[in-house]
Amino acid sequence: MNSCLRFISALLIMATLLAACSANPSLPANSPVSIEDTQEEGQTLTIVNPESIDSNMQTEQLSDGKKYQIQTRLTDFHLLSSTTGLAWGATRNELRLYRTEDNGATWTNISPSSSILFSSSPEFGKDFFFLNKDTGWIIRNTINSGEAIILRTNNGGLVWKMASLPDVARVVAVFFLDAEQGWIVTEGDYRSSSEAKAVYLTKDSGATWKKIMSTPIIAADASARLNKLPKIGVISGMSFTDKNHGFVSVLEAGQPSLYRTTNGGVNWSKVEGWFDHSKFASCSRFSVDAPEFFRGNTRYGWVPFGCVKEDAIKYQGYFTEDGGASWSFVPFSVPWQQDDSSHLATTFLNRREGWSLHGSMVYHTTDLGENWLLLPQSAKLSEIVLEYPNVLKVQFFNSQLGWLLVGQSDNNRSLLMQTMDGGASWQVL
Known part of the structure; x- marks a missing residue:
């Protein structure tokens, strides 16, 4: 019996020694996992x-x-x-x-909680909106339920509260004027394949929503469609300058169009003559982005749109200096670029200064796009775009600081980059 115990003890000692020998002596107890x-x-x-x-x-x-x-x-x-x-x-x-x-x-x-499932990643201005670091909203579009979930926070994401919009197919635009008042545009009806539009308004930070406009699925006559957003058309984005005046950009019958409200989203009218198709007869198709009014001055803003010819695209814009009462077309003298991404690669900080990215080349304007200066090429940006060729988004907060998100062609990976010298040099964040 004693010999058996001695044999078992010897085996345990040998196992301990082997484990100690196989361990990496250079790793501390709290080594990274x-x-x-x-x-x-x-x-x-x-x-x-x-x-x-x-x-x-x-x-x-x-x-x-x-x-x-x-x-x-x-x-x-x-x-x-x-x-x-x-x-x-x-x-x-x-x-x-x-x-x-x-x-x-x-x-x-x-x-927010991982129990709230997202079928796709939210986009800013479409189903994601933040006013500042504390106050924001995220919309989880319908997942086989006919109900959109609206998450809101007023403490920087420490707590997320939830509201819902029943019987909607998808939310296509969101905008908040302040911490209390905001709008949502929905497209489609959960119970049908209709592209009917609806506008919802909140005045209590998104806790409750009221439908203030809807296009009829079947209109009895033409008058039923008056003062509405178009039933047929793809909403690109929405912006308000105050509690009454707002704009929605639409790709309607394949062409950019702009709709305006002067009573807080209840009634809408098309801005006639805003887009002159005859100037772009050679374009095979178009894209249009959300209307944007520059930070700190809602009199000045722009609506970017893209003209596609074969496999190349060029972005240009319509600008306003009177809060959207009138608009002027501004052509951009920048090169055409490959139409391998639907994302806008041109951004404006204010009514004068903007940037346009073409691969690793960064163009800069200070005269509303009349002249563009090619900035010195960034070695780091040139290196990164070889592996991440798609410009997903670019935004500048001031004349020096900007962020850039680039992605691989298969969209499986992305990198966020930053410039602190106005686009001359870039580093991965």
Whole structure:
């Protein structure tokens, strides 16, 4: 019996010695743990609240034990100040939303609950809107339920509250004028294949919504369609300058058009003569983006549109200097670019200054697009666009600071970049 015990003890000692020999002596007890997930490779973010990390993400604990690094795929972003911005993407039906307040050095995970599933990633101005770092809304479009879920926060994502819009197919535009009043445009009816439009208004931060306009699925006569958004047409975006005046851009019968309201979204009328098709007869098709009024001065704004010829596209714009009462076409003397992406690669900071990206080439204007200066080519940007050729979004907060999101052709990976010298040089955030 004693010999058996001695034999078992010897086996245990040998197993312990073997385990010790096989361990890596260079690794400390609190060495980083990485969970591989190739679908999430791309952008590396340093997260400051590790308790919010999803265990399915690729993570690595940093040496101070208080920060984590993750790799994730971003699909959109929005700059809120010269130091603060949001970036997000949806993976495996979960929305992952991050905020930085130090120019991308560190990020905070402010995602809503993973129990709220997203079939696609939200887009700013379509189903995502933030006024500032504290106040924002995210819309989860219908997933086989006929009900859109509207999430809202007023404390930077610490708490998300929920409301719903029943019997809608999809939300196609959202805009908030302030923390209380906002509008949503929906398209389609859950019970039919109709493209009928509806406008909803909230005056209590999105807790409740009232339908203030709808296009009839079947109109009894032409008068039933008066003062409405068009039933047939693709909504591109919406913007309001005050509680009464707003604009919606539409790709209608294949051509850009603009609709205006002067009574808070109840009635809408087409801005006649806004788009002159005869000037663009050589274009095979068009795209149009959301109307945008520049920060701090709602008298000045623009609506960008794209003209496609064969496999090339050029963006140009209609500008206003009187709050949308009148519009002027401004051609851009920039090169045509390959039509391999539907995303707008031109942005304006104000009524004079703008940027246009063509691969690794960055053009800059300070005279409303009359003249464009090709900036010195950034070595880092040139390197990145070889692997990430698609410009997904570009935004400048001031004349120096801008962000750029680029993606691979298969859209599986993306990188968020930043310039702090007006577009001359770029670095990955």
